Amino acid sequence: MAQRLATEYVKTCLTLTEAEMIQFMKLFEEQGVHTEGKATGDGSREIVLRDDSGEEVVLTFLKQGDRYACEGSCRVSDPKLANLIRKAVSQFKGDAIVNRIYPAFTMKYVYKRGSVVQISEIVSGKHKLVYEYKDTVGQLERLYRQQHVEQQISQVYVRIDELLDERNRSESAAGQRTVDEQLARLAHKLFELEA
Known part of the structure; x- marks a missing residue:
């Protein structure tokens, strides 16, 4: 099995x-990765992840209302740290494009809401879809709703x-008005359904 060189988020x-x-x-922290959180003046947070080898990953979470949003990229050599970031993306329903880099090829993973939605193999710049x-x-x-x-x-x-048949049979103006009102409502309903 090929040895992974790095994982690029x-x-x-x-x-x-x-x-x-x-x-x-x-x-x-539960997996032995040292974490350090720093608050900035605008309420945002900077999280530093440091593994045993000393490799650091810095993630900046910007304050957005009552939430913190992180959009960024990083390159990780340590497989344990890369796996923990993958778990975090999955657990917290994140989106990501991840390249797992090997000596002769790269595997590209696309995550949407924490789940893998696409996997591609990249060799010499050519993409081959493995999973979608x-x-x-x-x-x-x-389709069901459309047919409904x-x-x-x-x-x-x-x-x-x-x-319309009832209106044609009706001889009174009041009867025709009642039918016309029902036809108007149905025309409106038809407009809503076809929209």
Whole structure:
């Protein structure tokens, strides 16, 4: 098996609450990674992660309302530290583009909301798709909803035809006005459904 040279977090996006920030730091500390938090004047936080070899990763979390957002990149040589950052991205539902660099190739992982949605192998600048998440259930739900609306539209058209026949049979002006009001409501409903 190829020896990984480094892990590069090309683009990492994490948004944490105050409580999650404490859990984030605890995740690393429990695995022997020294963490140091520094507050800045604007309420933002700088988190320094340092492993036993002395490798440091600095993550800056900007204060945004009641949350802290980190968007950045880093390169990590230590597999243990790289794995802990991966766990943090997964646990805290982050987004990331991660390159795992090997001597002859690179594996690119794309995370959305903490889950891997795509894996590619890069050799000599050429990308080969290895895995891609397909939201089959979501696609089926959208298709069902789409068909459900089409069924409702068909039902409205049937009701409009019935009301038009009723209007043609009606001999009183009051009866025709009542049908016209119902037709107006159905026309509006049809407009909403087709939109």
